Amino acid sequence: MAEWSTVRQLADHVGQDVRLRGWLYNKRSSGKIHFLQVRDGTGLVQCVVVKANVAEDTFAASDALTQESSLVVEGTVRQDARAPGGYEIDVRRIEPVHLAHEYPIALKEHGIDFLLDHRHLWIRVPRQRAILRIRAEIERAIQAFLDNNGFTRVDAPILTPASCEDTTELFETRYFDDTAYLTQSGQLYMEAAAMALGKVYCFGPCFRAEKSKTRRHLIEFWMVEPEMAFVEHEENLRVQEALVEHVVHSVIDRCAPELELLGRDIARLERVRAPFARLSYDDAIGWLRHHGFDIAWGDDFGAPHETAVAEQFDTPVFIERYPTKLKAFYMQPDPDRPEVVLCADMLAPEGYGEIIGGSQRIHDYELLKARFEEHRLPEETYGWYLDLRRYGSVPHSGFGLGLERTIAWICGLDHVREATLFPRMLYRMAP
Amino acid sequence: MAEWSTVRQLADHVGQDVRLRGWLYNKRSSGKIHFLQVRDGTGLVQCVVVKANVAEDTFAASDALTQESSLVVEGTVRQDARAPGGYEIDVRRIEPVHLAHEYPIALKEHGIDFLLDHRHLWIRVPRQRAILRIRAEIERAIQAFLDNNGFTRVDAPILTPASCEDTTELFETRYFDDTAYLTQSGQLYMEAAAMALGKVYCFGPCFRAEKSKTRRHLIEFWMVEPEMAFVEHEENLRVQEALVEHVVHSVIDRCAPELELLGRDIARLERVRAPFARLSYDDAIGWLRHHGFDIAWGDDFGAPHETAVAEQFDTPVFIERYPTKLKAFYMQPDPDRPEVVLCADMLAPEGYGEIIGGSQRIHDYELLKARFEEHRLPEETYGWYLDLRRYGSVPHSGFGLGLERTIAWICGLDHVREATLFPRMLYRMAP
Ligand SMILES: [Mg+2]
Ligand SMILES: [Mg+2]
Known part of the structure; x- marks a missing residue:
């Protein structure tokens, strides 16, 4: 496993284990699965955390992650034509680095003055x-x-x-x-x-x-x-x-x-x-x-x-x-x-x-x-x-x-x- | 003949005719020969004007050139290990563009304030x-x-x-x-x-x-x-x-x-x-x-x-x-x-x-x-x-x-x- 990968490099690692570091951009969850959209400065990738496949602490950590929290992700790269960017990561482990406070920029429309202030x-x-x-x-x-x-x-x-x-x-x-x-x-x-x-x-x-x-x-x-x-x-x-x-x-x-x-x-x-x-x-x-x-x-x-x-x-x-x-x-x-x-x-x-x-x-x-x-x-x-x-x-x-x-x-x-x-x-x- | 050459490109044109545009950096003369050091921003080359080999107006123009005058030079590139840079130009024609007024920076030592002012x-x-x-x-x-x-x-x-x-x-x-x-x-x-x-x-x-x-x-x-x-x-x-x-x-x-x-x-x-x-x-x-x-x-x-x-x-x-x-x-x-x-x-x-x-x-x-x-x-x-x-x-x-x-x-x-x-x-x- 290479020391660190970036989202941009995922195409070179299909089927392989990678480690990424980045920030949580968005999350969708059901009781048994979290879809984490992780950005790392080079792109955005969906990381899939399945309760049945990971240790308890990783699932709990995924659950607790707030928008813009920083994290380390380990998992396997999978090609998926439906995914934005064409790849997903099947997560084995999540390690939070810092849990973000409530993030002021929600994923909705903001006025331009608010955005420029932030x-x-x-x-x-x-x-x-x-x-x-x-x-x-x-x-x-x-x-x-x-x-x-x-x-x-x-x-x-x-x-x-x-x-x-x-x-x-x-x-x-x-x-x-x-x-x-x-x-x-x-x-x-x-x-x-x-x-x-x-x-x-x-x-x-x-x-x-x-x-x-x-x-x-x-x-x-x-x-x-x-x-x-x-x-x-x-x-x-x-x-x-x-x-x-x-x-x-x-x-x-x-x-x-x-x-x-x-x-x-x-x-x-x-x-x-x-x-x-x-x-x-x-x-x-x-x-x-x-x-x-x-x-x-x-x-x-x-x-x-x-x-x-x-x-x-x-x-x-x-x-x-x-x-x-x-x-x-x-x-x-x-x-x-x-x-x-x-x-x-x-x-x-x-x-x-x-x-x-x-x-x-x-x-x-x-x-x-x-x-x-x-x-x-x-x-x-x-x-x-x-x-x-x-x-x-x-x-x-x-x-x-x-x-x-x-x-x-x-x-x-x-x-x-x-x-x-x-x-x-x-x-x-x-x- | 290529439209314009630069001093840096002379190595690619040995034995060929070239046209250069630049400025007169320095000149040595005898009655029958002018050695013009011409700079063009990419380097410095010696251009040799032999009275017997050029038209009268070219020799007269070379004679009249003052330090930092702008000019066009036509001639043949010759490899010469003794020349600074390794090449010289045997001149066929000189066309002055602008005769410089008496140049304030002589080729001698100046004080730093004078140089910074200029x-x-x-x-x-x-x-x-x-x-x-x-x-x-x-x-x-x-x-x-x-x-x-x-x-x-x-x-x-x-x-x-x-x-x-x-x-x-x-x-x-x-x-x-x-x-x-x-x-x-x-x-x-x-x-x-x-x-x-x-x-x-x-x-x-x-x-x-x-x-x-x-x-x-x-x-x-x-x-x-x-x-x-x-x-x-x-x-x-x-x-x-x-x-x-x-x-x-x-x-x-x-x-x-x-x-x-x-x-x-x-x-x-x-x-x-x-x-x-x-x-x-x-x-x-x-x-x-x-x-x-x-x-x-x-x-x-x-x-x-x-x-x-x-x-x-x-x-x-x-x-x-x-x-x-x-x-x-x-x-x-x-x-x-x-x-x-x-x-x-x-x-x-x-x-x-x-x-x-x-x-x-x-x-x-x-x-x-x-x-x-x-x-x-x-x-x-x-x-x-x-x-x-x-x-x-x-x-x-x-x-x-x-x-x-x-x-x-x-x-x-x-x-x-x-x-x-x-x-x-x-x-x-x-x-
Ligand atoms: Mg206008
Ligand atoms: Mg210090």
């Missing part, structure tokens, strides 16, 4: 476990794709002297004699790193002190931000679609039980294959106006616009070449039409909205300096960023993929708050 | 590139080891209502109507996650507003924090030594050119094999006193103590079972000797000090509640952490590995400031 326990239910497993797989797949395609991971600083873009939605902290802000994006730092290492990415937390309470917003979220020297707009989009295709199919391949548990329509995910659909900003505006939306050239898209456009496609869709005035100061103008920039947002299907924003960056010193003046960016803070255009400047491009929105889409969640371990939202920072 | 350019030199490559490999190896050993990655929140340990060295920020602190450790959150997922880890930035200016301290640093349900002290140490062994040998296997460039004594790293040396805190105190150190039982170790003890061993060394009073409130007392706890610090060899701190955690509700009272920890903030001992409590253990100290050790750096892209130190937060 997030440290809520994560124990199979649905939340499945989401967290998929999150981990998405993170792994993102990094594997980039590492295998010549990127070097570098970590951008979190404490920064000033913001990447707008300074209104920043968290501020004293930094000894100075003031620091929590990063909203590692992009500017990635541009410096790309000039040293060619292709780089950062992957870490970002912060927006935004007073919005939508199902797409978190105050603290993770972002992966690749940046590539010598790469222009067109190649930037090809990297993005290859990355997203890789991530979606890695999850399909490695997290099928979790997707099934979430009730995700896998057929819709299967269709996510490059090349993705593309639409110019101009055409998106035209399409929206034709379909009755009150929007004009120069306006930004809201969630309803993004949803309506994305619904036309099976794959994610790129919206390309937004008006210069709508976008960040560092984006490269289209050489043929300087009123638009060489950027694209990637919208996920099924109403999940923007998951990637990216662009080619300005590499010309004079043009970037003019933008600094227009946007009144202080050279003492941003001079180092201008330096990148003084010393061996090259065309370069990059993008940022929002992790929690990508998870919400792939898992089919109603709200990004389930896509992270302890969500930080407007007025919520606990536990 | 960190965005300093990272371009081969030594810094090598360190950042090794950092990325260490991160990859850590995650691969944990992912392949049944751990699920979960990301701990950065904004927290209060600190894990001491509250004196925290960065504070307004969080809407509330006050948030930047995390010093994700451990408490990992304990909650371990009860849901079994074996978990977080990997992200941590912050200590510590007014210390040593070569081992950064204000912002990365930490990996694994946490394991049903795992006790002894197994905790076995996981730690297996992880560190794996990481060191992954770097030896995959970053040999970078270690060589850094002048690292690889033989010393080769000896890092589990099991690691172990010493009780008691014996470490005894050894130190015997060797003339003025230290008594109950005192904590300083850097000189750690260095002296670690120098006795080829592998990292665990110091086990510290006095309860020296350590954090959540550590499990040794059942045979409650005045010490089931903890260990792992000290790196060669004077690099502590790279891991870990322990078994208290799993008994009453004992932990007593500790809360002793340490005056508010139950409204930490009640959720107590809950983990009310509902299916199990023995569990974990540890935190400091990334930058591990990098400093493996690379053989004098100071952790070189171990991260943009170091945050006392009074330094720019660029």
